[in-house]
Amino acid sequence: MSADSDATMHIGELAERTGLSLRTIRHYDETGLLRPSGRSEGGFRLYTETDLDRLMLIRRMKPLGFSLDDMARLLAIIDQRRQSSTDADEEYQRFLDEARTRRATLQQQLAMADEFLELLERN
Numbered sequence: 001m002s003a004d005s006d007a008t009m010h011i012g013e014l015a016e017r018t019g020l021s022l023r024t025i026r027h028y029d030e031t032g033l034l035r036p037s038g039r040s041e042g043g044f045r046l047y048t049e050t051d052l053d054r055l056m057l058i059r060r061m062k063p064l065g066f067s068l069d070d071m072a073r074l075l076a077i078i079d080q081r082r083q084s085s086t087d088a089d090e091e092y093q094r095f096l097d098e099a100r101t102r103r104a105t106l107q108q109q110l111a112m113a114d115e116f117l118e119l120l121e122r123n
Helices: 011-018 022-030 049-064 068-082 089-122
Strands: none
Touching: 011 022, 011 049, 022 049, 049 068, 049 089, 068 089
């Protein structure tokens, strides 16, 4: 395989590179969220850099509390947008707005946690 885009990795390498467990990656496969790009002759899952990028997007949505259905919908929207379809732009913007709102909420919670730690450290 000469080009990086053609290079593949097994699930163990994908897990190591993403910090996710094998179980989680297999679950995403079972739910259809992340399908391997191929299979080895022995039947092992093979993933590409594109699959890695997709998995990283999924991983980054999780702390914001997006459901698996939300994740699947956003991935479908992103796929549509990559095919030059502007039909999904409005829905994409709603996801972006929701992600910003959820991030702000997490930031407020983190600030409160910091205040709590400061109070504990003073005693």
